[in-house]
Amino acid sequence: MSKIFNIVEDVSFESGGLRTAVVNLHNYINETSNNLSSVLITNHKEEQDAFSEFKPKDISVWNYSSELKKHLNSNINEARLLHLHGAWMHTQYTSSKIALKSNIPYIMTLHGMIEPWYLKQKQIKKKIYLELFLNKMLKNSNVIHAITPSEKANIFKLTGHKNIVEIPNFIHYSKINITNEYDPSEDFFLFLSRLHPGKGLDILIESMSKIENKKIKLKIVGTQNAYSDLLKKQIKSLGIENRIEFVGSIFGDEKFKLFANARAFIAPSYSEAIGMVNLEAAICKTPVITSYNTGISPEWNNNGGIMIQPKTENLISAMNEAAKWSTSERIERGNSLRDFVIQNYSWENKGKMWEELYNSL
Structure with missing residues (x-):
């Protein structure tokens, strides 16, 4: 060998x-x-x-x-x-x-x-x-x-x-044990990644303050650091502390369960080389809103996902659209995106x- x-x-x-x-x-x-x-x-x-x-x-x-x-x-x-x-x-x-x-x-x-x-x-x-x-x-x-x-x-x-x-x-889709179907106890968007300026969290938080649906929440998953302290100041200045939760780091089955129950996973990165979290979320049958700067094929748009330029106005529009999905549309979009990733991005x-x-x- x-x-x-x-x-x-x-x-x-x-x-x-x-x-x-x-x-x-x-x-x-x-x-x-x-x-x-x-x-x-x-x-x-x-x-x-x-x-x-x-x-x-x-x-x-x-x-x-x-x-x-x-x-x-x-x-x-x-x-x-x-x-x-x-x-x-x-x-x-x-x-x-x-x-x-x-x-x-x-x-x-x-x-x-x-x-x-x-x-x-x-x-x-x-x-x-x-x-x-x-x-x-x-x-x-x-x-x-x-x-x-x-x-x-x-x-x-x-x-x-x-x-x-x-x-x-x-992504190794066959190694991810997907046992959770979409059955959330609360309505939320999900961000999961390193907390870093390149991930577009600043525009995601700003967009949360401006979307039409004020009941939906945002869960931010990742190890807290000096940058997360800046994000918390931004959240406080916008007066939306009660709508955004910093969850900390989550791995394994707990992470996949969180993916599966999110209304949508959001990764509005300024620069990324096909973020693995986008693929993981899709394999969990979760629709993904991400940016063109991640390098994912634009066909993502035609297979259940939404791609945007990483700008606040574009993200607000995408989040407003996702907030209006019926349960059946959300599930259908997640299934379509999973099939797309298996075909194009699987080991x-x-x-x-x-x-x-x-x-x-």
Whole structure:
């Protein structure tokens, strides 16, 4: 069996969709491939994960780990290729250098981290890092993997790389035990993700203050942080504290039950590479309102979901529409969206694209 080293800075629960995407790829290869196996190497994992973990000890702000570097130098010849996930950490930097020195091919998946919206955040630091390190890492990669058409176009514009392969994020629908049907005890919209400025929570909260239905609530699921403190100030200034609930982090069956009973899941992201939560919600038969900036196919609009530009007026219109759905329409939309995701975004139907790419290198 040829080994693929999947290397990523963080697969803890706090990494959100990054964990889902990378762990699903790792599991798919190990469960289905006849000639490939995956080894997952990271700086941060959960206690129960059977992955190789090398925590940063020296320069934590850059995820610097001398132990990771030592491990890769000692084991690099076991790898057929390296698949590097992310952009801005020592994790990718040292892995690319060792692969190049050892004449081992490597793939880079950026997971939306160099999309224009994100490049504008801490712009000067990122520009310097691009010029000093990242541009060279990308240039030397055998393949750059893009998750969406827009990401592919932006990567080419930035790098001019001749081998950019587009494969969307997928979901293992058969591994999600869907036992809950739509039967809510209260009427609510749902947001579930990292609480981060890029997720569009500011316009979601503003829209909640302006929609016609003042009885429907919003549940915000995610680990609270400094940004959630800012959101709470926004909520208080709008006088809608009684309509928005911060739930904290929820995982497993409890999360899927919450998805299943939401009137709609809302992810109005400013920039995203096919957010995994959109796919999870759809598999739970929940209609999803999301933005065109997530890179999901516009056919989402014709299969039970709603896509918008991430602007307050657009989101208000979509939420007003969803608030008026009858129970039967809400259920029908959820069923249609689930079928669409299974056909277009599932490991069961599309995962072979990764085997074909790995075997081509």
